[in-house]
Amino acid sequence: MHVVSATLGLCLATQGLFAQTGWTVKPEWVRAHEEFLASDVMAGRGSATRDEQIAATYVASEFMGYGLKFAPGMTGYLQSAEVVSPVLDGHATLHVGSATLSEGAGVLLLSSSGVDVQAKLRKVDAAEIAKAGDLKGAAVLLTGKTTLAAARTARRAGAALVLLPRNAEIDHMVEATGGKTQIGIRLKTGLPGSRTLVAVDSQAATSLAAQEDGAVVELRVHELPQPPRSTYNAIGYLPGSDPKAGTILLTAHLDHLGIGPAVNGDTIYNGANDDAAGTTAVLELAHALAAGPQLKRSVLFVCYGSEEAGELGSEFFGEHTPVPLKDLVANVEFEMIGSQDPKMPKDTLLFTGWSRSNLGPTLAAHGAKLGDDPYPDEHFFERSDNYQLALQGVVAHTAAGYGTVPTYHQPNDDLEHLDLPFMTAAIQSLVEPLRWLASSDFKPEWSAGGQPKR
Incomplete structure (x- = not known):
C-alpha cells in the first residue's frame, strides 16, 4: 500500500511537473x-x-x-x-466639365480602386486639409504646396478621388513603383476601397483649378481580363x-x-x-x-x-x-x-x-x-x-x-x-x-x- 501511494504520489508530481515545465x-x-x-x-x-x-x-x-x-x-x-486584383490597360480618362484629360498626357494614375469614379470637385489648400472636415465622396483637388501626406489625409476624410499637381515627391514615388498604378486586392465579396489618387501636370492642374467647386469629375478606367x-x-x-x-x-x-x-x-x-x-x-x-x-x-x-x-x-x-x-x-x-x-x-x-x-x-x-x-x-x-x-x-x-x-x-x-x-x-x-x-x-x-x- 505504501508503495502504491508512493507511486501515485510520484505520478501526481510528474503530472504537476508536466503542467509547469513539461x-x-x-x-x-x-x-x-x-x-x-x-x-x-x-x-x-x-x-x-x-x-x-x-x-x-x-x-x-x-x-x-x-x-x-x-x-x-x-x-x-x-x-x-x-x-x-484588377489590372488596368493604362488608358484612363479624366473628364471635368467640358475638359477631357488622358492618362499619359498630363494625367498619371498613381493608385486606383479599379473601378470608375464619379464625384463633385472640391478644391482644398493642402496646408488646410486637416481642417477641411468631411470629404466623403468628393473629388478633392489639392492646391498650394501639395504632399502625399495631405493626399492620405484627404482619403482618410472620405475623398473618393484625390488630384494633386505632380512634384518631386510624386516623381520619387513613381520611380519606386516602376511607374505602375497601385491597385489593391480585395475579397471578391467586398466593396472597392477609396484608393484613387491622380497626379496631374502643371497645365492640367491649371485647367482643373479653373473649374468651379461642385463640377462633376469622372475618372474612367478599363480593366483587363484576369484569371x-x-x-x-x-x-x-x-x-x-x-x-x-x-x-x-x-x-x-x-x-x-x-x-x-x-x-x-x-x-x-x-x-x-x-x-x-x-x-x-x-x-x-x-x-x-x-x-x-x-x-x-x-x-x-x-x-x-x-x-x-x-x-x-x-x-x-x-x-x-x-x-x-x-x-x-x-x-x-x-x-x-x-x-x-x-x-x-x-x-x-x-x-x-x-x-x-x-x-x-x-x-x-x-x-x-x-x-x-x-x-x-x-x-x-x-x-x-x-x-x-x-x-x-x-x-x-x-x-x-x-x-x-x-x-x-x-x-x-x-x-x-x-x-x-x-x-x-x-x-x-x-x-x-x-x-x-x-x-x-x-x-x-x-x-x-x-x-x-x-
Missing part, C-alpha cells in the same frame, strides 16, 4: 520553420500568390503532423477565398473536453510582400520576422498544446493569408468562422516576434492594447513574457489581424517583438536578422500560460471603453 520549444524547430518560410525559394510569400498557397500548405502539413483535427464544418486544413486568384488561411483545431467552455484562437499571418523594388540588389522581401516569426509561434504552440493532456477549452490555430494586402484572410475568417464568434474566448495574434524591442524589458514581448482588456496582464501573471506596448502613437492594436475580431467583440490582441524594427518591409527581413534565442524563449514563455487559459474558467473581458467600435 514541454521545451527546441530552437532547431524554430529555425526549421524559418528556414523554409523565409527562404528565397518562397519568393517573399506574396499575398494571394502560389507562394502564399505553398506556405499555407506547409503550415497545414505541420498541423496534421501534430495531430490537429479539421475545424468544425471543414473538410481540410485550408480555407480559401477568391480575391479581386481568378485566391488567398489561403491554414486552420488547425484542437478539440477540448468541454464543448461549452469556448474556444481560444491563436493566429498569425503567413504572407509577406513577395518580390519588390531592389535594395542593394535584393528584390526578395523574405518576411522572416514579418510574419514567418508569428507563423512559427502558432506552429510551435500547436505542437506543444497538442502533445499534452486534453484541454478543457478547444483551441483554433489559424495562419491567415493576405494580411499585407489589407487583412483579407482575417476578414474572410471573421465572416466564416468555424465556430460561432460568441464562443471565441480570446484571440492572441503573433506579429514580428523575431527581435527584442529596445524599449521593452529584456526577453519581453509587447502586447498591443494592454489596458483595453485584462487578457495581457493575466497571461503575464501566469508567466508569459508580455508587457505594455510602448508605441501608442503607432496604433499597432489597430494594424494587425486581431483588429478584425476585436471590432466584432472578441477580446483580441497582438503579441509582438520590436515594434519599429529597421528591417520592416525591407529585403533584409531575413533569417540573418532574426534573434532566434529571443524568439524561442518568447514562444516558450507562452506555452504554460496558454495551457492554463485553455484549462481554466477565466474569461477575459474588455475594460471600460476598451472595446473598439466600427
